[in-house]
Amino acid sequence: MSASTILLDPTSELVAAERQLLPRLSSLAGKTVGLLDISKPRGKEFLDEVEQALLALGAKVKRYAKPTFTRIAPLELNQRISSECDAVIEGLAD
Amino acid sequence: MPAATPSYALIVKKDCPTCALIEPVIAQLAARFASALSVYVQDDHSFPASFPERIDDTSLAYSYAHNIEIVPTLLRLHADGTEQARIVGWDKKQWQQFTGVADLGQKLVAFKPGCGSKTLDPGMETVLALQFGPQLLKARAVALADAEDIMEACFERGWSDGLPVVPPTPLRVLRMLRATTRTADEIIGRVPPDNVPCSVEKVAINAVLAGCKPEYFPTVLASVTAALQDRFCLHGLLCTTYFSSPVLIVNGPVTRQIGMNGGVNALGQGNRANATIGRALQLLVRNVGGGIPGGIDRATLGNPGKYTYCFAEDESDSDWPSLAMDRGFERDDSVVSLFAGDGLQGVVDQQSRSPESLAKSLALSLRTVAHHKLFAMADAILIISPEHRRVFRQGGWTKANVRDALYSELMIAGTEIVRGAHGIAEGMPEKFRDKILNKFRDDGLHIVSAGGKAGLFSAVIGGWVASGERGSQLVSQKF
Numbered sequence: 001m002s003a004s005t006i007l008l009d010p011t012s013e014l015v016a017a018e019r020q021l022l023p024r025l026s027s028l029a030g031k032t033v034g035l036l037d038i039s040k041p042r043g044k045e046f047l048d049e050v051e052q053a054l055l056a057l058g059a060k061v062k063r064y065a066k067p068t069f070t071r072i073a074p075l076e077l078n079q080r081i082s083s084e085c086d087a088v089i090e091g092l093a094d
Numbered sequence: 095m096p097a098a099t100p101s102y103a104l105i106v107k108k109d110c111p112t113c114a115l116i117e118p119v120i121a122q123l124a125a126r127f128a129s130a131l132s133v134y135v136q137d138d139h140s141f142p143a144s145f146p147e148r149i150d151d152t153s154l155a156y157s158y159a160h161n162i163e164i165v166p167t168l169l170r171l172h173a174d175g176t177e178q179a180r181i182v183g184w185d186k187k188q189w190q191q192f193t194g195v196a197d198l199g200q201k202l203v204a205f206k207p208g209c210g211s212k213t214l215d216p217g218m219e220t221v222l223a224l225q226f227g228p229q230l231l232k233a234r235a236v237a238l239a240d241a242e243d244i245m246e247a248c249f250e251r252g253w254s255d256g257l258p259v260v261p262p263t264p265l266r267v268l269r270m271l272r273a274t275t276r277t278a279d280e281i282i283g284r285v286p287p288d289n290v291p292c293s294v295e296k297v298a299i300n301a302v303l304a305g306c307k308p309e310y311f312p313t314v315l316a317s318v319t320a321a322l323q324d325r326f327c328l329h330g331l332l333c334t335t336y337f338s339s340p341v342l343i344v345n346g347p348v349t350r351q352i353g354m355n356g357g358v359n360a361l362g363q364g365n366r367a368n369a370t371i372g373r374a375l376q377l378l379v380r381n382v383g384g385g386i387p388g389g390i391d392r393a394t395l396g397n398p399g400k401y402t403y404c405f406a407e408d409e410s411d412s413d414w415p416s417l418a419m420d421r422g423f424e425r426d427d428s429v430v431s432l433f434a435g436d437g438l439q440g441v442v443d444q445q446s447r448s449p450e451s452l453a454k455s456l457a458l459s460l461r462t463v464a465h466h467k468l469f470a471m472a473d474a475i476l477i478i479s480p481e482h483r484r485v486f487r488q489g490g491w492t493k494a495n496v497r498d499a500l501y502s503e504l505m506i507a508g509t510e511i512v513r514g515a516h517g518i519a520e521g522m523p524e525k526f527r528d529k530i531l532n533k534f535r536d537d538g539l540h541i542v543s544a545g546g547k548a549g550l551f552s553a554v555i556g557g558w559v560a561s562g563e564r565g566s567q568l569v570s571q572k573f
Binding site (some may be wrong): 005006007008010011012013014017019036041 | 231233234236237238239240242244247248250251252253261262263264267285288290296299300303377379382383384524540
């Protein structure tokens with residue numbers, strides 16, 4: 001089939017068909033936020049600033065880094081972040 | 095009577111020897127009727143080579159619209175293109191009469207039957223109905239992105255119980271719907287916990303997800319109808335912290351027709367009908383009702399039957415009434431019964447050779463349902479295996495005798511089961527101390543036959559601790 005695959009919705013259709021975002025945190029107080037450095041130059045300085053801002057909001061911060069920005073994060077890193085953090089911020093900027 | 099020149103449509107396929115045979119006839123008709131003859135080709139547009147004006151009907155749109163069953167079919171048409179009359183296959187005299195061409199196919203054999211139209215190839219009817227038929231499917235269409243894996247997409251949208259599901263394409267859903275005479279948009283009830291109106295189409299979509307063959311669909315529909323009976327109390331059952339979930343027992347001719355298992359490993363894996371019918375109900379509750387584990391489903395432990403829990407009763411013994419017959423139906427009725435039940439507890443008795451001994455033995459195990467000292471709280475199903483049934487039959491006992499004996503054996507003095515008795519805090523309230531209680535409320539113990547021919551084992555399916563009018567009662571639905 002060349003056209004995109006169509007499936008029929010088995011649900012009550014009470015929520016939108018698009019995949020939903022996870023619920024957002026209502027407060028950062030006491031929450032653990034992961035900072036993921038994608039390993040581009042100056043990412044560390046940028047995330048240092050973000051960390052200070054988060055600490056000021058009462059959050060705990062854990063730092064992570066991808067081995068290289070050219071590839072997707074390794075599975076083990078994804079699993080570690082999702083089991084250790086309530087939220088994650090990925091530093092994408094140059 | 096003068097009449098307008100008739101027009102004709104001839105439908106052929108190259109793969110049909112009769113169509114090949116009449117190629118000279120097509121040339122004769124073309125010479126006689128010129129543009130009033132249209133030839134539609136179902137399979138190979140290079141045929142018939144002698145008639146260049148042939149029309150490509152490999153989409154089968156024309157054939158489907160005119161309900162062609164045999165090729166060749168020759169239609170005589172009204173001026174507006176609608177059919178006036180038709181002939182099929184090759185019958186020389188008939189064709190000469192039908193067209194008014196006296197020497198039509200003079201050199202051909204007098205008669206040769208036609209072939210099946212491509213519109214009737216296996217599975218083609220639904221393919222064409224989806225494309226050219228009335229639009230029956232109303233469910234929201236979910237378009238997948240090109241990069242999405244179709245199996246993973248179903249997991250990611252939350253449609254699965256944790257195992258792979260069959261992607262519900264419109265074609266699969268339409269084929270499922272073809273297995274019932276009920277219309278796709280008929281509302282069969284509101285599914286808890288969200289109490290959303292549920293159409294036959296939504297049941298069909300979830301039956302596809304579960305892996306059902308279309309021939310299972312009437313049983314699935316009946317199970318959903320049964321589950322929505324007020325007596326079954328599906329809403330409460332979904333929310334409970336207890337283990338229970340719907341258990342489906344199917345009786346009657348349908349079990350043989352669709353190949354359900356009530357014999358060896360009847361409650362185990364390996365039979366598609368057993369596995370997918372039970373799963374379809376569970377997926378419907380999840381997807382339409384919104385009964386999601388950890389959401390409204392608050393089960394402390396749950397039980398593996400919450401994936402699927404469905405089996406046929408062994409009805410090979412014509413003197414032994416089935417569950418459906420106990421519920422007032424006939425042996426020839428197809429019936430699905432739903433019970434709010436837990437996992438399975440085995441009962442071993444390899445020594446009893448008398449009905450009396452075996453009944454006492456089974457009663458002891460039945461006493462453990464929910465708790466040894468909790469009475470009239472949870473119903474139960476006792477599944478008697480063929481070898482245990484044989485012990486009863488050889489001792490001259492009927493099913494009614496078994497039921498009566500179990501009832502007597504399960505009458506226990508309150509002093510034995512009140513809170514604190516035997517040094518155990520759990521038990522019946524103190525007010526029952528001077529009473530004699532039965533383990534099960536009236537109509538709280540159901541007896542079913544199932545299992546392989548070898549093994550002096552029976553089994554107990556304990557019920558929800560909110561059994562009876564305050565909670566769930568066994569329900570049956572004939573279909």
